[in-house]
Amino acid sequence: MPDTDPAIRVERLHRTFGGGRRRRETVALDHIDLTIPAGEVHGLLGPNGAGKTTLCKILSTVLLPTGGTATVDGHDVVRETAAVRRSVGIVFGGERGLYTRLTARANLEFWAALYGLRGRGLSQRVDALLERFGLTDRAHERVEGFSRGMKQRLHLARGLVGDPRVVLLDEPTTGMDPVAAHDFRDLVRELRAEGRTVLLTTHDMAEAEAVCDRVSLVDGGRILATERPATLGTWISRYASVEARDVPPSTVDELRALPGVRAVHHVPPDRIRVETGAEDAAPAVLRLLVDAGVGDVSTALPSLADVYLHVIGDRGMRVNK
Amino acid sequence: MSALAGFRFQLRELPHRPDHLLALVTAPLMTLVFLAITRHAGRADLAGHAVLAPALIALWQMALLVAGELVAAERENGSLEALVATPSSFAAVIIGRVAAVTLVSLLGFVEAWLAAWAVFGVVVTVAHPVVFAATVLVSALAMAGTAGLMSAVFVLTRSARTFQNSLSYPFYVLGGVIVPVSLLPDWLAAPSRAVFLSWSSDLLRDAVDASTVEGVLPRLGAIAGLGFLGLCAGLLALRRAVDRLRRTGTLGHA
Numbered sequence: 001m002p003d004t005d006p007a008i009r010v011e012r013l014h015r016t017f018g019g020g021r022r023r024r025e026t027v028a029l030d031h032i033d034l035t036i037p038a039g040e041v042h043g044l045l046g047p048n049g050a051g052k053t054t055l056c057k058i059l060s061t062v063l064l065p066t067g068g069t070a071t072v073d074g075h076d077v078v079r080e081t082a083a084v085r086r087s088v089g090i091v092f093g094g095e096r097g098l099y100t101r102l103t104a105r106a107n108l109e110f111w112a113a114l115y116g117l118r119g120r121g122l123s124q125r126v127d128a129l130l131e132r133f134g135l136t137d138r139a140h141e142r143v144e145g146f147s148r149g150m151k152q153r154l155h156l157a158r159g160l161v162g163d164p165r166v167v168l169l170d171e172p173t174t175g176m177d178p179v180a181a182h183d184f185r186d187l188v189r190e191l192r193a194e195g196r197t198v199l200l201t202t203h204d205m206a207e208a209e210a211v212c213d214r215v216s217l218v219d220g221g222r223i224l225a226t227e228r229p230a231t232l233g234t235w236i237s238r239y240a241s242v243e244a245r246d247v248p249p250s251t252v253d254e255l256r257a258l259p260g261v262r263a264v265h266h267v268p269p270d271r272i273r274v275e276t277g278a279e280d281a282a283p284a285v286l287r288l289l290v291d292a293g294v295g296d297v298s299t300a301l302p303s304l305a306d307v308y309l310h311v312i313g314d315r316g317m318r319v320n321k
Numbered sequence: 322m323s324a325l326a327g328f329r330f331q332l333r334e335l336p337h338r339p340d341h342l343l344a345l346v347t348a349p350l351m352t353l354v355f356l357a358i359t360r361h362a363g364r365a366d367l368a369g370h371a372v373l374a375p376a377l378i379a380l381w382q383m384a385l386l387v388a389g390e391l392v393a394a395e396r397e398n399g400s401l402e403a404l405v406a407t408p409s410s411f412a413a414v415i416i417g418r419v420a421a422v423t424l425v426s427l428l429g430f431v432e433a434w435l436a437a438w439a440v441f442g443v444v445v446t447v448a449h450p451v452v453f454a455a456t457v458l459v460s461a462l463a464m465a466g467t468a469g470l471m472s473a474v475f476v477l478t479r480s481a482r483t484f485q486n487s488l489s490y491p492f493y494v495l496g497g498v499i500v501p502v503s504l505l506p507d508w509l510a511a512p513s514r515a516v517f518l519s520w521s522s523d524l525l526r527d528a529v530d531a532s533t534v535e536g537v538l539p540r541l542g543a544i545a546g547l548g549f550l551g552l553c554a555g556l557l558a559l560r561r562a563v564d565r566l567r568r569t570g571t572l573g574h575a
Contacts, residue, residue: 017570057570062402064567085408092573096399101337110333113326114407114414142337158403 005074007166007197008036008059013068015054015221028054030221031068036199038165041192043208043229044201046218052201053092054221056170059199060090072166086115089164093171095151100144104135104154107143108161115162129157149180156187167191169200173207185211205235205301239302240282242274243267244294251292258284323409327417335425344382348429349436351375355499356441365443369529370501372433372445377498377522379429384464385485385492388419389471392562396476402573405563412469412559416552419468423461430457445529452537453528459541460521463548467517469555473562497522517547 012031019025029051036042044052057063059072061081069076075083099107108126117125130136133153138146143154156172169188173181188211191198202208208215209229216226247255255274256264260281265273276282282299289297335341355371392415395401405411437443447453471488478484493499495509496518502510503523513519520543527534566572 015570054570057402057573060402060406062405062567062572063570082408085406088406090403090406092399092402094399097403099334099398099400102334106333110326110330111403111407113329114323114404114409116322116408118322162407 005038006035006071007038007040008034008042008070008072008199010034010055010059010070011068013055013058013070014066015051015058015063016066027221029058029065032221032223034216034223034226036197038197039192039195040213041188041198041200041211043212043215044199044218045203045205045208045215046201047203050218051221052218053170055218056090056092056168056199056201059084059166060088060168061085062090086162087164088166088168089159089162090168091155091159091170091172093152093174095148098143098151098154098158101142103140103142104130104146104157105139107154108157111158111161117161125161125163129160132160133157149176152176152180156184164196166197166199169198171201171203173202173204181207234279235302237282238277238279240276241300241302242276242282242285242289243271243298243300244274244289245271245296247272247289247294248292251288251294254288254292255285258288261285323413324417324420326409327414328421329417331418331421332425335421341383341387341422342425344379344386344426345428345432347382348375348379349432351378352433352436353440356437356443360441368437368443369445370499370526372437372443373522373525373529374499376430376433377496377518377525378493379432380423380426380460380464381492381496381498381518382489383422383426384419384468385471385488388422388465388468389475389485391415391418391422392472392476392559396572399573401566405567405572411563412556415472415559416465416469416556419472420465423465423468426464427457427461447529448531449528449534452534453525455537455541456521456524456528456544459544459548460517460525463517463521463544463551466548466550466552466555470551470558471555473555473558477562477565492516492518495519501526514543515547517544517551520544520547 011033013029013033014031015027015029017026017028032051032055044055046052054063058065058070058077061077061084064078071077072084073087075087077084099110105126108129109122112122112125127136130139133156135150135153135157138150143151146154152172152174159167159169173184176184185207188198188200200208200212212229214226214228217224252264252272255261255272258281260276260278261274262277263275265275267273274285276285286297286299352372352375355374356368359365359367359371392401395404404414434445437445475484494505495502495513495516497505497513498518501523502513502519505513520540524534524537524540524544563572
């Protein structure tokens with residue numbers, strides 16, 4: 001990781017909503033600290049309502065914090081909004097936010113103009129982005145006829161139209177098909193290779209693991225842990241579960257005795273689910289089941305909630321560098 | 322440059338939004354109604370009034386219903402946050418877009434004149450074309466400033482639609498659009514003079530009429546001054562509106 005000034009620095013950042021006479025106050029961000037070096041791809045992983053989008057909005061200056069400070073590229077998001085806006089490109093997830101009655105090119109030309117591009121420079125940037133996102137052939141079609149995935153690609157192109165040094169991607173793969181999601185991972189790697197800093201919010205552990213240099217787990221407005229993706233991979237394999245049908249009782253007993261097996265549950269009418277809690281436990285369970293002649297076996301990766309419950313719960317609030 | 326970007330964008334988008342051009346559909350129809358009334362009453366001398374009124378109504382309607390809704394429409398479209406997040410001045414972009422809507426709404430003048438000629442064979446001559454052109458230009462600028470203010474107010478108003486609807490006819494009256502302000506009760510004269518449209522409609526009617534137009538510059542100054550006040554208030558209100566939405570976290574609420 002390059003040893004330079006941080007691209008994003010967040011200190012004691014706090015944001016609440018509501019809190020008037022009629023509404024209960026909701027804490028969206030609870031005094032969080034986060035430092036992201038320039039050139040890093042950083043994942044924010046957490047369930048809905050964790051505070052991921054709130055952080056992206058504050059960093060992109062469209063939301064004011066209630067307290068604390070945040071800087072992007074060295075500029076304060078409250079006091080130096082113009083400088084921050086020149087440095088940041090943001091992509092919000094979902095289909096909304098495009099001018100659907102205009103063509104893809106017209107959309108990008110408008111946004112490019114808002115980033116100060118004119119004339120030939122504007123045309124070249126728009127052409128390059130249309131090409132990069134595979135939209136050249138559809139550039140002159142109205143966006144309302146685009147598929148969800150194409151709209152999302154156009155969103156990504158829009159986010160890069162200002163040639164930002166810091167790219168905020170808020171659930172950008174929402175609605176993408178698997179092929180497009182795969183292409184998206186390549187894009188994030190390209191952004192990293194170009195020296196841009198990327199903050200990516202996602203629900204998807206596998207996606208975070210595939211593209212991020214570090215990942216922060218967020219929940220309830222707090223950053224619970226910041227880890228390298230290799231650690232995520234460990235969590236995923238450690239907390240995998242195995243399901244099987246028609247397992248003999250003796251084999252169930254053997255499974256229970258295996259190191260790393262946390263529990264074996266009966267799933268009526270004829271299945272069992274084996275929950276593991278150690279890195280090598282799932283392969284050992286699979287071997288034992290196959291050796292016992294059990295043919296109907298499947299594995300499942302842990303949900304984010306499982307990881308929170310089992311990993312974060314164990315680790316407390318420690319943040320790893 | 323932000324205003325220019327907004328201006329160009331709006332000119333590009335408007336042809337794809339027939340719903341935004343409704344005022345231009347109704348303008349020639351209203352011209353026919355007003356002309357039929359004046360002709361039936363034997364007042365051919367009021368033909369100028371009959372063609373000016375629909376044009377001014379189109380100008381006001383598009384400012385109110387299209388330009389005034391720009392910010393709220395961006396919010397509904399989910400693009401307001403991304404717009405605010407660009408380095409461009411948001412207020413300047415909106416004013417540029419409002420100016421484009423106002424420019425297009427001036428087609429109402431052409432339509433009204435053509436409808437009068439095509440259906441009734443009435444050619445309304447403009448006796449003082451320079452005064453007329455200057456008044457149209459300054460009125461359009463004033464309208465753009467006023468519409469900017471409306472767009473900021475509407476995005477902060479929960480019942481913007483009701484508010485919009487209620488602003489149509491009172492302003493046709495106060496603006497002397499159909500009936501000259503001088504024909505209204507005295508107590509309405511003072512508030513009507515705070516509405517730039519009342520100065521515009523009087524001056525336009527005088528420019529069409531053959532008699533000498535008096536006090537052109539002060540009257541143009543009144544339109545420009547009131548329009549400038551509207552523009553300043555609009556820019557300030559837009560800035561305040563965005564700041565408020567950023568503070569409350571409702572910029573992205575549809």
